[in-house]
Amino acid sequence: MQLEKICVFCGSSDSIDDAYLDAAWALGESVAKRGLKLVFGGGRTGLMGFLADAALAGGVQVIGILPRLFNTPALAHPNLTELRIVDDMHIRKAIMIEAADAFLALPGGFGTFEELFEVLTWAQIGLHRKPIGVLNVNGYFNLLIDLIEHARDEGFILEEHPDLLIIEDDVVRLLYRLTQYLPPEGLERWVDREEESG
Numbered sequence: 001m002q003l004e005k006i007c008v009f010c011g012s013s014d015s016i017d018d019a020y021l022d023a024a025w026a027l028g029e030s031v032a033k034r035g036l037k038l039v040f041g042g043g044r045t046g047l048m049g050f051l052a053d054a055a056l057a058g059g060v061q062v063i064g065i066l067p068r069l070f071n072t073p074a075l076a077h078p079n080l081t082e083l084r085i086v087d088d089m090h091i092r093k094a095i096m097i098e099a100a101d102a103f104l105a106l107p108g109g110f111g112t113f114e115e116l117f118e119v120l121t122w123a124q125i126g127l128h129r130k131p132i133g134v135l136n137v138n139g140y141f142n143l144l145i146d147l148i149e150h151a152r153d154e155g156f157i158l159e160e161h162p163d164l165l166i167i168e169d170d171v172v173r174l175l176y177r178l179t180q181y182l183p184p185e186g187l188e189r190w191v192d193r194e195e196e197s198g
Helices: 018-033 046-057 089-099 110-124 142-153 171-179
Strands: 005-009 037-040 062-067 082-086 102-105 132-135 165-168
Touching: 005 018, 005 089, 005 110, 018 046, 018 171, 037 046, 037 089, 046 062, 062 089, 082 089, 089 110, 102 110, 102 171, 110 132, 132 171, 165 171
Parallel strands: 005 037, 005 102, 037 062, 062 082, 102 132, 132 165
Antiparallel strands: none
């Protein structure tokens, strides 16, 4: 699969371990080495800022999609190739999803989880066939992975649904696997169910 733009969801907190910031920087460098355009949330703090700064230092285009609520000097990244100010979080996500060829989540909080699960849900029901990955820095997503497997074991998602998510702890391997992604077979089963009798 040919990738041109990658959308990254990640945390904006500054009160985190340096290992997470280092991972964001490494991802930004790897995105730049591949000549990809970066689409992200437009912030300057936390992993967002490190990711964007590394990609910019590598000479690639970095496009931020920022809700008007966050368009302040303390939160908005000042040096992006392009910063689009939108009215709300819903519009932000829609633009990010439409603009990207693939999605990747770094560690983050509620916002990152919500963005990740929205693109997973859209893939689950066939609204897109784009690859989705997480960079599992320091085992950050281990409990989330366990939860997804638990949902499958309890029958809330189908057997193939966990395969929608590519999980790696190495940046280079993760980006490579995104380019090799093929959607799992059987996804249409979720939507094309026949009405049960009785």
